[in-house]
Amino acid sequence: MKRDWRASIRYYWNVKVLGNAYLRWQRWRMERKGPPRRWRTDILAPPLKIGARTKELISRHYLEGRYANGHKPVAWVTSGAPVEILQALGYYVLYPENHGALCGARKVSVEISTEAENAGYSRDICSYARTDIGAMLSGKTPVGKLPKPDLLFACTNICQTVLFWYRVLAEHFKVPLIVIDTPFVYTSPQEYSIQYVKKQLENAVPIAEKVAGRKLSYKKLKQVMRYSRMAAELWLQVMERGKNRPAPISVFDQFIHMAPIVEMRGKPETVDFYAAMLREVDDRVKKGIGAVRNEQRRLLWDNLPIWYKLRELSEYLAERGVAVVASTYTMAWGELAPLIDPEKPFESMARTYIQPILNVGTGKKLEKMKRMIEEYHLDGAILHSDRSCKPYSIGQVDQRNRLIRDYGVPALLLEADHNDPRSYADEQARARLDAFIEMLY
Amino acid sequence: MLEIPGRKEICNKFREGGGRVAAVMPIHYPRELFRAFGVLPIEVWGPPGMDISHSAAHLQPYVCSMVHNMLAFLKTGGLDCADFIIVPHACDSLQGLGSLLVDFVRPPQPVFPLYMPRGRRPEDVEFFAQEFRKLYDWLSNLTGRRPSDEQLMESILMEERADKALAKLYDLRTEVSLSVRDFYRVVRTRQYFPAEEFVSFVERVIDEYSGNPPDGVPVIMSGIVPEPMEVLDEIQNLGGIVVGDDFACCGRRVYPAGSGEDPFIRMAWRIVHGPPDVTRGDLIEERFEHLMDKVKKTGAAGMIFYTVKFCEPELFDLPDMRRRLKEAGIPSVHVEVDINDPLSHQTITRIGAFLEVLI
Ligand code: SF4
Ligand code: SF4
Numbered sequence: 001m002k003r004d005w006r007a008s009i010r011y012y013w014n015v016k017v018l019g020n021a022y023l024r025w026q027r028w029r030m031e032r033k034g035p036p037r038r039w040r041t042d043i044l045a046p047p048l049k050i051g052a053r054t055k056e057l058i059s060r061h062y063l064e065g066r067y068a069n070g071h072k073p074v075a076w077v078t079s080g081a082p083v084e085i086l087q088a089l090g091y092y093v094l095y096p097e098n099h100g101a102l103c104g105a106r107k108v109s110v111e112i113s114t115e116a117e118n119a120g121y122s123r124d125i126c127s128y129a130r131t132d133i134g135a136m137l138s139g140k141t142p143v144g145k146l147p148k149p150d151l152l153f154a155c156t157n158i159c160q161t162v163l164f165w166y167r168v169l170a171e172h173f174k175v176p177l178i179v180i181d182t183p184f185v186y187t188s189p190q191e192y193s194i195q196y197v198k199k200q201l202e203n204a205v206p207i208a209e210k211v212a213g214r215k216l217s218y219k220k221l222k223q224v225m226r227y228s229r230m231a232a233e234l235w236l237q238v239m240e241r242g243k244n245r246p247a248p249i250s251v252f253d254q255f256i257h258m259a260p261i262v263e264m265r266g267k268p269e270t271v272d273f274y275a276a277m278l279r280e281v282d283d284r285v286k287k288g289i290g291a292v293r294n295e296q297r298r299l300l301w302d303n304l305p306i307w308y309k310l311r312e313l314s315e316y317l318a319e320r321g322v323a324v325v326a327s328t329y330t331m332a333w334g335e336l337a338p339l340i341d342p343e344k345p346f347e348s349m350a351r352t353y354i355q356p357i358l359n360v361g362t363g364k365k366l367e368k369m370k371r372m373i374e375e376y377h378l379d380g381a382i383l384h385s386d387r388s389c390k391p392y393s394i395g396q397v398d399q400r401n402r403l404i405r406d407y408g409v410p411a412l413l414l415e416a417d418h419n420d421p422r423s424y425a426d427e428q429a430r431a432r433l434d435a436f437i438e439m440l441y
Numbered sequence: 442m443l444e445i446p447g448r449k450e451i452c453n454k455f456r457e458g459g460g461r462v463a464a465v466m467p468i469h470y471p472r473e474l475f476r477a478f479g480v481l482p483i484e485v486w487g488p489p490g491m492d493i494s495h496s497a498a499h500l501q502p503y504v505c506s507m508v509h510n511m512l513a514f515l516k517t518g519g520l521d522c523a524d525f526i527i528v529p530h531a532c533d534s535l536q537g538l539g540s541l542l543v544d545f546v547r548p549p550q551p552v553f554p555l556y557m558p559r560g561r562r563p564e565d566v567e568f569f570a571q572e573f574r575k576l577y578d579w580l581s582n583l584t585g586r587r588p589s590d591e592q593l594m595e596s597i598l599m600e601e602r603a604d605k606a607l608a609k610l611y612d613l614r615t616e617v618s619l620s621v622r623d624f625y626r627v628v629r630t631r632q633y634f635p636a637e638e639f640v641s642f643v644e645r646v647i648d649e650y651s652g653n654p655p656d657g658v659p660v661i662m663s664g665i666v667p668e669p670m671e672v673l674d675e676i677q678n679l680g681g682i683v684v685g686d687d688f689a690c691c692g693r694r695v696y697p698a699g700s701g702e703d704p705f706i707r708m709a710w711r712i713v714h715g716p717p718d719v720t721r722g723d724l725i726e727e728r729f730e731h732l733m734d735k736v737k738k739t740g741a742a743g744m745i746f747y748t749v750k751f752c753e754p755e756l757f758d759l760p761d762m763r764r765r766l767k768e769a770g771i772p773s774v775h776v777e778v779d780i781n782d783p784l785s786h787q788t789i790t791r792i793g794a795f796l797e798v799l800i
Contacts, residue, residue, distance in 0.1 A: 120760030124751050124753070125753050160536070163559055164753060171761050181560060181565070192571040200562075200564060361543060361544055362537070362544045387503045390533040394501070397501065
């Protein structure tokens with residue numbers, strides 16, 4: 001990566017001086033304002049105050065991205081990638097999946113995906129990938145501008161799709177692609193698989209160093225891992241507060257506030273953020289405030305969120321006294337925290353990153369769902385059958401059937417797509433949800 | 442049409458001789474390891490034309506027909522003659538199928554999911570060799586045998602000969618009189634013939650059919666599997682001849698011979714260094730260069746991308762592969778099929794129109 005002093009000046013001026021001041025002011029204003037006008041305070045608790053900080057962090061992250069090229073090395077990475085190495089090397093990391101989610105939530109994913117579809121990318125490939133490729137080809141994005149990558153970093157621990165997708169990025173950007181292959185854990189992880197991942201991580205370092213033009217400091221790496229672990233532990237605690245009745249936060253809150261743990265792991269501000277969030281959630285617990293005002297029934301959410309329907313679904317369920325309080329998806333960024341050992345960075349990264357929920361067998365996932373249903377005292381489960389995400393969705397038919405048959409837990413398979421509203425049939429979904437809710441009472 | 446024994450016949454014959462049979466799903470696995478245990482791997486690519494109501498009890502409709510059919514085939518007794526089931530890893534859908542079989546479907550036969558590393562690095566070879574060692578122990582437990590390194594090596598050499606015979610068959614495509622479909626029926630016997638029979642069969646075919654190759658505009662096909670195989674007849678009827686392919690079930694598995702004394706490393710090396718394959722993570726550029734080599738060698742005038750609906754690995758590469766080919770002056774067409782549907786008029790018309798342009 002070639003450094004350019006003019007880019008550095010632009011970066012400092014626009015991000016550190018103007019951007020920071022503006023974003024702080026915006027946060028200050030937001031913290032003092034009441035809930036947005038459209039917020040259904042009759043059925044939902046007021047939005048978490050931490051929302052103002054979430055917005056500040058995310059906006060700053062994308063603002064930094066806008067001015068990163070020429071000032072910092074830039075890597076595009078997959079959401080489950082062992083990003084600590086890159087953080088320690090001073091990379092700016094962009095998560096195309098998070099950017100895709102943001103496009104989904106802002107309801108521009110169809111417009112951007114269409115750019116990819118017009119260029120020949122099938123509607124049968126993952127809608128995150130289509131959104132990202134569409135953004136790459138057209139430059140369209142709701143965040144102003146995405147930085148070009150100097151390095152691509154794909155880890156197969158969420159799916160093989162990312163491997164196919166990042167090869168497309170490598171073809172277009174002509175930059176090195178590092179693949180960290182994490183063998184799928186059908187039953188339990190093999191020791192040789194962990195050593196295989198470790199070896200790849202070690203071998204990735206010189207490539208990432210060469211692109212960054214600097215050497216990895218092991219002291220820094222350990223520090224980054226400490227922050228990663230602290231943030232993941234705090235995030236886990238935040239989610240575990242959902243065990244309280246009423247649950248202080250819903251999974252819809254979690255979907256919004258998970259962005260920092262995904263894209264800013266390893267940073268001190270992320271630790272501060274989740275510590276503050278935990279304080280606020282604990283305060284709610286103390287005061288008996290539930291995310292859903294009239295919590296009557298509690299549910300589990302499986303698979304990715306339906307980004308473009310978050311508000312609608314949250315209100316629909318809250319109106320009926322249903323709180324969705326736990327999710328296998330958001331749990332993925334917290335449950336492995338105890339495995340992170342800053343004293344053994346490569347070994348522990350290998351052990352941690354080989355077994356997120358998306359890289360373990362369908363039976364293990366069912367066990368996890370069952371455990372969560374017990375621990376969070378849940379009355380049922382919604383399994384979002386995500387047309388785009390085969391690794392998460394295959395197995396759900398049996399999982400749903402077994403939840404019903406073996407554990408007596410009502411479970412609904414809801415057909416949709418996390419980022420493509422064209423695969424969501426409103427009326428059909430509504431009818432299925434209506435029938436399901438009826439069963440809960 | 443050329444007389445070729447089918448899977449059932451070969452399976453029964455092998456079992457009568459005291460051997461056992463493993464049903465193997467796509468794509469990459471070490472044939473030689475099975476043979477060293479007296480087990481014949483018989484591959485399952487679909488098969489086409491299944492009633493997927495049997496698989497729909499486990500799989501959503503947006504999973505490819507290949508995976509649906511393999512499960513439907515299993516559930517309707519299609520794999521009853523197999524003693525073991527092997528599910529190599531190639532994509533998210535095959536990963537899901539392997540996991541479903543282990544956790545929920547639980548067929549009567551023992552199931553082994555085999556993970557394939559993504560890359561050609563030394564650590565990929567080492568990891569794959571470890572997977573094979575695990576598979577060795579698994580087969581040992583089930584068969585009570587422990588083939589020695591010499592026996593393994595003997596088996597490897599036999600499979601290397603079979604791969605060489607396959608490569609020779611491809612090289613002679615334009616020098617034998619086999620129809621397009623018959624040629625691929627011969628190629629696909631590699632999916633279930635014992636290696637030694639495959640070698641002698643190919644030699645006999647080359648001998649008997651040498652000369653008078655069919656006429657037609659030369660094209661290359663790329664995809665997972667040429668099913669339904671009538672498409673090959675149609676291509677020939679429409680004036681085309683398939684002179685090479687990049688099918689996952691055919692040309693993408695012409696593995697090179699290995700070297701070295703460690704049988705596990707040698708088996709792993711062969712697969713890891715096979716022709717470029719998207720499911721193994723090879724770059725688009727490498728795939729393209731490989732196809733261009735084929736174009737140059739065979740004088741192909743165009744490329745037919747023949748993909749299975751919902752097959753993500755292939756779909757991701759298509760736009761760039763087609764763009765690169767276009768820039769190199771090689772026209773291409775994309776046809777998508779569900780392997781349960783009969784060959785549609787639309788497909789035939791599309792291919793016909795494409796061939797017309799080439800002629
Ligand atoms: S949504 Fe699923 S298929 Fe798409 S990138 Fe994420 S894990 Fe992979
Ligand atoms: S057809 Fe494609 S998606 Fe289906 S199993 Fe084969 S490689 Fe996987």
